[in-house]
Amino acid sequence: MNRASIAAALSFALLGVGAPAFAAETGGCGAFKWPVEADIALLAKPDWVDSGATVDLSGPVGVRVKLVDADKAGFAIAPERKPALSAPAGTLGFEARAGVTQVTLSDAAWADLVQDGKPVKPAGFSGVKDCDGAHKTLRFELGAGPALLQISNAPATSIGIALTPPAK
Incomplete structure (x- = not known):
């Protein structure tokens, strides 16, 4: 040779x-740290909402949020990662129940959660690059009351979001 x-x-x-x-x-999809099959099903047939909408979180919900430029998103607090001003961004409000709320995003984007005017750090995070329908999932320990999910640096002008409240 x-x-x-x-x-x-x-x-x-x-x-x-x-x-x-x-x-x-x-x-x-099997590489996430916890099951996301129900979230992927929610993301497959989401309701469309505008950035700034509030959703009813009495049970699991899947939405596709129409995003805007970051400088028009109306963030309650500055995102942890500074967004590009023209990058797609948006917010989604909901009434949280006390306990762990799961948030799953269809695409790569930065997610901040705000409650009582303060950022809430994720209690858990998992992400994969090769799952059709889900890119990352986060878990937040929330108190009862209004909460705001802030999305920034999204790759497109809309993003799918699945929200799963704590069990009653």
Whole structure:
């Protein structure tokens, strides 16, 4: 075997070794830290709402929010990550029940949750790049009362959001 043949064989061998490792890192919808199948179903047939809308969170809900430029989004507080002024952004309000609320986004975007005028840090986060229908899911420990989800730096002019309140 000449050097070119050895180099080609080695290249193919390395590609074969790397492919399973890459697939294991992504893993599709089953790679989230907790189940998102119900969220994906909600995101498959969402109601369309405008940025700034308030949704009824008496049960799980899926919406597709029409986003606006970040400078017109009406954020309650500045997003943790500074948005580009022309990047799609928006808000979605809801009345929270005390406990853990799950928020799943259809696409890559930054999400901040605000309650009582203060940011609420996620209690948990999970994201994958190769799940058809969901990109990231977050869990927030909320008190009872109004809450505002702020979306910024979205890749498109709308985004799907599934919200699941704590069990009654």
